[in-house]
Amino acid sequence: MATASQQGALPVGTDEFLKGLWRENPVFVQVLGMCPVLAVSNTARNALAMGLATTFVLVLSNAAISGVRRFVPKQVRIATFILIIASFVTVVEYLIQAISLDLHKALGAFISLIVVNCMILGRAEAFASKNRLAPSLLDGLGMGIGFTFALFCLGAVRELLGSGALFGVELAPAGFQDWVVMVLPSGGFFTLAAWLLLFNWLRRRRDANGGAA
Amino acid sequence: MSSDPLWTIFVNACLINNFVLAYFLGICPFLGVSAKLATATRMGGAVTFVMLISSTCAFGIHRLLTLLDAPFLTLISFIAVIASSVQLVEMFIKKVSPALFRALGIFLPLITTNCAILALALFQTNKGYGFGQCIVYALGGGAGFTLALVLMAGVREKLELAQMPDVVRGTALALVVAGILSVAFMGFAGLGS
Numbered sequence: 001m002a003t004a005s006q007q008g009a010l011p012v013g014t015d016e017f018l019k020g021l022w023r024e025n026p027v028f029v030q031v032l033g034m035c036p037v038l039a040v041s042n043t044a045r046n047a048l049a050m051g052l053a054t055t056f057v058l059v060l061s062n063a064a065i066s067g068v069r070r071f072v073p074k075q076v077r078i079a080t081f082i083l084i085i086a087s088f089v090t091v092v093e094y095l096i097q098a099i100s101l102d103l104h105k106a107l108g109a110f111i112s113l114i115v116v117n118c119m120i121l122g123r124a125e126a127f128a129s130k131n132r133l134a135p136s137l138l139d140g141l142g143m144g145i146g147f148t149f150a151l152f153c154l155g156a157v158r159e160l161l162g163s164g165a166l167f168g169v170e171l172a173p174a175g176f177q178d179w180v181v182m183v184l185p186s187g188g189f190f191t192l193a194a195w196l197l198l199f200n201w202l203r204r205r206r207d208a209n210g211g212a213a
Numbered sequence: 214m215s216s217d218p219l220w221t222i223f224v225n226a227c228l229i230n231n232f233v234l235a236y237f238l239g240i241c242p243f244l245g246v247s248a249k250l251a252t253a254t255r256m257g258g259a260v261t262f263v264m265l266i267s268s269t270c271a272f273g274i275h276r277l278l279t280l281l282d283a284p285f286l287t288l289i290s291f292i293a294v295i296a297s298s299v300q301l302v303e304m305f306i307k308k309v310s311p312a313l314f315r316a317l318g319i320f321l322p323l324i325t326t327n328c329a330i331l332a333l334a335l336f337q338t339n340k341g342y343g344f345g346q347c348i349v350y351a352l353g354g355g356a357g358f359t360l361a362l363v364l365m366a367g368v369r370e371k372l373e374l375a376q377m378p379d380v381v382r383g384t385a386l387a388l389v390v391a392g393i394l395s396v397a398f399m400g401f402a403g404l405g406s
Contacts, residue, residue: 031384034244035328039237079296082325086289094285109335112288116328118241184399185235189392196385204380 016135020142026119027150028199033119037151038188040110044167047155048148049103053092053111055144058120061085062128062140069129081124082115089114119147150195157191158182219349222342226353229404232329233361234395239329243362244387252316253366254359259302259321261355264330266298267291268351271334272344291334292325299325329358364394 026032033054040050064084072080093111097104104111114120123143128136159165162182164172181187217225232238239260246256274290303321307314314321324330333354337347368390377386 031244032241034240035237038240078322078325079293082292082296083289086292090285090288093288109332109339112335113238113328113332115288115292116326116331118323118326121326181396184395185237186392186395186399188237189388189395193385193388193392196388197381200380200383200385 013135013138016138017142020139020144020146021149022146024143025146025150026122026143027147028195030119030122031196032122033117033147034192036110036113036117037147037154038185038192040107041151041154041158041188041191042162042183043106043159044152044155046103046106047151049096050107050110051144051148051151053096053107054114054117054120054147055141057085057088057092057114058123058144058147059137059140060088061120062123062136063133064088065124065128066131066133066136072129077129078121078125081121081129085120085124086115119143153195154188154191157195158187162187217342217346219346222346222349223353223356224404226350227357227360228398228401231357231361231398231401232332232354233358234391234398236329236332238332239327239358242323242327243358243365243391244384245323246317247362247365247387248369249316250363250366250370253362255313256317257355257359257362259306259317260324260327260329260358261352263295263298263302263324263327264333264351264355264358265348266301267295267330267334268337268347270294270298271338272342272347275338287335287338291331295330295334296325329354361394365390368394 020026024030027034027037036050036054041047061081061084065081068080068084089112092114093104096107096111123139127139131139156166159167160171161179163178164170164176179187182191226232230236233240233243242256242260247253271291271294274294275287278284278286278290299322302324303314306317306321333351337350342350365387369387372386372390
């Protein structure tokens with residue numbers, strides 16, 4: 001993982017991309033977009049699919065919003081943004097339905113609910129509405145991949161402990177007692193809490209060592 | 214058309230499939246506004262109100278879109294209705310209680326992106342509820358959201374006074390509490406049918 005201090009020699013725009021992966025990770029650091037993170041992370045496959053769908057919407061909506069940012073009056077910007085996002089989500093919903101009906105059933109209403117993922121509106125408001133097209137694209141891509149990574153972290157842990165498998169492949173040794181609670185809603189809360197604790201602890205240790213923040 | 218009796222719908226939305234603790238909807242305000250009991254109660258009220266309005270509108274819009282044969286517009290029109298009703302509530306609260314307006318802060322406009330509200334509109338459409346059922350469903354969902362928020366705020370107010378290592382303070386701790394609440398709500402499963 002790259003840290004801020006290594007980025008001096010990298011080409012312009014790399015920072016926009018990389019900050020979403022680690023330093024400003026939408027889930028672990030900013031704690032945004034929690035609902036889909038908790039709800040569809042019960043298996044690694046669902047988590048990955050949800051992450052990719054969100055990334056797709058995020059990149060396209062960031063690009064579109066950055067493109068129209070000069071023409072939108074300040075008072076109606078949130079409404080405009082959310083309508084743009086809703087259009088892309090509709091596209092994604094039909095896409096997923098066309099690609100895999102099983103996946104569409106597994107994700108259920110949460111595909112439509114990408115519209116109200118605060119992370120997407122947050123990036124639109126905080127970044128895309130103030131920056132040019134290329135940085136907005138990179139920002140969307142970075143944040144999206146960071147989000148997917150976080151979802152996958154959760155999904156993998158929950159699937160491994162909850163059903164002793166990963167991507168549906170049995171991994172656990174015979175006699176492994178499934179932790180049913182991990183697949184249930186409460187498991188989502190506990191797993192995310194554990195990851196956040198880990199991240200808090202890592203950050204504190206780095207700060208204590210005088211590392212670059 | 215669904216034939217569930219009204220009380221089942223209410224209990225279902227409020228307790229068994231609580232929007233926050235069983236469906237993970239509306240987690241952002243749940244974590245964000247649950248630090249103080251008073252704010253939590255009012256936030257619950259505001260969300261319930263928006264739920265009622267948007268549920269009613271969503272029912273009408275769904276009928277209209279079915280008539281026009283344009284299901285792909287569902288999502289876009291639902292979110293437009295929700296955004297405008299949130300705007301309405303915001304103006305109303307600003308006029309009636311400026312103190313509450315300040316207390317809710319950024320979370321008031323963010324009701325728009327409260328997934329519980331959009332989800333309510335989508336679920337009632339999927340389940341094919343009639344008008345009366347929609348209203349009860351919205352009331353139940355709102356009551357459930359308020360209940361979860363108030364429980365959480367009560368616990369967190371006490372936690373402020375507890376001694377604990379610095380590293381667990383904040384969101385991580387709130388999530389653990391939410392997890393335990395969620396386990397408790399699992400006890401309601403099996404109520405009704």
